Amino acid sequence: MKEGHYLCVLGMFDEETNKLFNQLDGRLQDAQLKTLGFFQDDPWHFSLGVYFDLEPEELKAWVGQVASEYEPITLRFNHLGLFPGVLFVEPAFSWPLRNLYERLHEKYDDLHGDYEETSRRHGLFTPHVSIIFTYEQLPLAVEVMSKHFQPFYGRMSKLLIYEYVIKGDKSFAVRPVATIPLNKTLKNGEHHD
Structure with a gap:
């Protein structure tokens, strides 16, 4: 892995x-709020792990093994939450997740996973889907979402490994490494859909 690069495992829907x-x-855009404008076609995700000093192929093999043990996970997204400058949607607790x-x-x-927000060692993992990053417009974003958000069910169906680079105090997406479906193999060798 190149210096200044890291890998992230994302739970995709x-x-x-x-x-x-x-x-x-779209509700945020209707309110003239600048939304995330993600870098990929399938943007909504959980950040599940951040890894420094780990080769992409090594992580890909491990994530593939883990993904083969799990079925797609149904979640109930039931509330909004805030981090400093971030409005997010969070699911109810889920044992499968x-x-x-x-x-x-x-x-x-x-x-390799010493990123506090996703490392098991730090115990700070909060599964969430960021909706908007803003300090100045956060009160308006909360107002818009409080009017339009209703709990809903969703399904996490795959894991994406993405490479990022750190420049200064910001991270930038470099490339997708692999997309791996959650596809538990049953005892007779068939896959559960």
């Missing part, structure tokens, strides 16, 4: 769930 997040995004997170971090958490 199915098409129907992405449409629901796009609708929320928690178990996948714990399993993902079994191998590299202590060596």
Whole structure:
């Protein structure tokens, strides 16, 4: 891995769930708020792990193994939350999501996953889907979402490994490394859909 680069494992959603997040995004755009404008076609995600000093192929093999043990995960997105300068949607607690997170971090958490917000070691993981990053317009974004947000069910169906580069105090997307479906293999060798 090049210096200043890192890898992130993102939990990605199915098409129907992405449409629901796009609708929320549209409400913010209707209010003339500058939305996220993500870098990929399938933008809505959870950040599940951040890894420094780890080769992409090594992480890809591990994530592939973990993904083969899990079915797509149904979640109930039931509330809004705030971090400084961030409005997000958070799901109700889910054992399947928690178990996948714990399993993902079994191998590299202590060596490469020292990013506090996603590292198991720090215990700060909050699964969330960021809707908007803003300080100045956060009160307006909260007002818009409080009028339009209704709890909904969604489905996390795959894991994406993405490479980022750090420049100064900002991170920039470089390239997707791999998209791996959650596709539990049953005992007879078939896949569960």
